[in-house]
């Protein structure tokens with residue numbers, strides 16, 4: 001393995017994924033700058049989750065190259081990959097009968113020896129991750145018994161406990177109330193300002209407009225646009241990709257772009 005190049009983030013080079021006889025990702029080319037908050041957007045079924053899974057190594061790309069800091073991930077040891085990349089996704093672990101703290105401790109697995117119990121350092125990292133994700137208040141409750149929004153915070157806490165360099169988040173605002181959505185986005189963008197690289201699949205384009213440094217738009221398994229939110233989240237791009245009519249104005253409270261949508265036809 002070559003020396004990691006910290007000035008390089010994530011590089012996706014002609015990434016292809018096939019499953020069930022279908023081509024789900026077709027030559028995906030994109031890069032994610034280190035320490036950025038990058039939003040992955042696109043219609044239902046576009047391939048966002050598939051792409052996050054391929055980057056995390058949950059599924060194997062059938063072609064192309066995925067590299068972090070210049071190192072090809074497919075060649076990395078599983079443990080090193082798990083110390084580098086964490087995936088926070090909703091459907092994970094719903095069957096686990098653990099307390100929240102135990103569930104978040106699972107994030108320390110890549111750092112523990114085969115039979116080693118977590119030490120004080122691991123518990124400290126877990127405590128911090130629970131606090132950052134706003135999950136400390138229910139740390140001793142059972143994960144199964146939590147609401148969807150509470151689970152979402154625990155899933156994020158577990159990913160943070162992994163202390164990754166790259167955090168992949170699949171719809172991190174799903175199930176959250178409006179205040180909690182903004183808190184999660186503030187947390188992710190704050191972590192990115194602190195040096196963590198964040199790639200988050202988001203459905204709410206106004207969240208991408210307000211928080212992302214960079215936006216990658218996928219449709220039909222391909223990247224169709226990428227760049228700064230101001231130049232990508234435009235009616236021209238959005239209308240074509242989502243089949244809607246978009247108006248863009250300025251958010252009266254934040255000054256960020258504000259997108260409003262209507263059906264493509266008047267019905």
Ligand SMILES: Nc1ncnc2c1ncn2[C@@H]1O[C@H](COP(=O)(O)OP(=O)(O)OP(=O)(O)O)[C@@H](O)[C@H]1O
Pocket residue numbers: 019020022024042043044045046047048049050051
């Ligand atoms: N294991 C699989 N076998 C066959 N097709 C699959 C498999 N997994 C996903 N797909 C298909 O791949 C396409 C992309 O799915 P994916 O979940 O990546 O989309 P997405 O952009 O995350 O969508 P959403 O916004 O609806 O969550 C969909 O058409 C889906 O049905």
